[in-house]
Amino acid sequence: MVSHPPSAAALGGGHGLSASLSALRRITDRLTAIVTVADDGGSSGRLREEFDILPPGDLRMALAALCGDDRIGRSWADILQSRFRGDGPLGGHAIGNLLIAGLWQRFDPVTGLDMVAELLHSLGRVLPMSLVPLAIEADVLGVSHETPDEVTVVRGQATVAKTRGAVQRVRLLPADPPAAPAAVAAVREADFVILGPGSWFTSVIPHLLVPDLADAIVNTRAHRILTLNIEAAAETAGLTAGRHIEVLAEHAPTLRLDTVLADVRLSRSDRHIQRFVESLGGRLMIADVAMRDGTARHDPNRLAAAYAEIMGL
Known part of the structure; x- marks a missing residue:
């Protein structure tokens, strides 16, 4: 149990990060958002x-x-x-x-x-993950219906996010960009580091491709939480929950997690998710964190309750 509001560093971008922040602000005001650029x-x-x-x-x-x-x-x-x-x-x-x-x-x-x-x-x-604007480049399988087994290099966050093919791997341009020093410090000093939810290849994984920031995430003494999306969609359409975790590990082989938070809807679709979580050293927490309107969005109050339980509040 902690005797004061925990400090949390939340990493991501767009609507996914907003969902995480909307939940976290309900349980602590010691928050730092680290945003993809x-x-x-x-x-x-x-x-x-x-x-x-x-x-x-x-x-x-x-x-x-x-x-x-x-x-x-x-x-x-x-x-x-x-x-x-x-x-x-x-x-x-x-x-x-x-x-x-x-x-x-x-x-x-x-x-x-x-x-x-x-x-x-x-x-x-709110901090940027890097102080230089970055581009995303992806290896995408099956962009063309005529050559479904061919890998195509697709460039640009907006283009990758909407690609019809299956994203295999992403890179940042320039490669090995400098991290924002304040973002690195926030991760190292936090009690909890939260990665996700959000667009997996264009908002979540990029933080693990900035060397100094990735090193801080890997080596921080903070409790690392991975929040999975409610369901696979857009750039990860068709991927199982376990495959989401596997893709993360492929981009950051030394990454270890403490808790992986999954909605009941997602966990039911992949009975092997526990094995993938344990392979990264974590425990799986299944909770009802989805909105009641049927959309693939996190409910801020339910997500806050799940975070509070993980944090021992």
């Missing part, structure tokens, strides 16, 4: 191309998920998430993306994000 689609992709900056979208979503529990925090989070209408140059841009991009013209990325967090009365800190 490989997005090249939508508003983030446009800003990245124009200004050669980190893609702000996933960072913005994490900031909104950690907004303060007061009128000011919630109001600013809503503003950050809203988008410009119309077909003009600003059409489709998230207001928060432009705010972050503007701050980055005057301040370094971490300082700019800390300023937005202060504006939102944030319950935690």
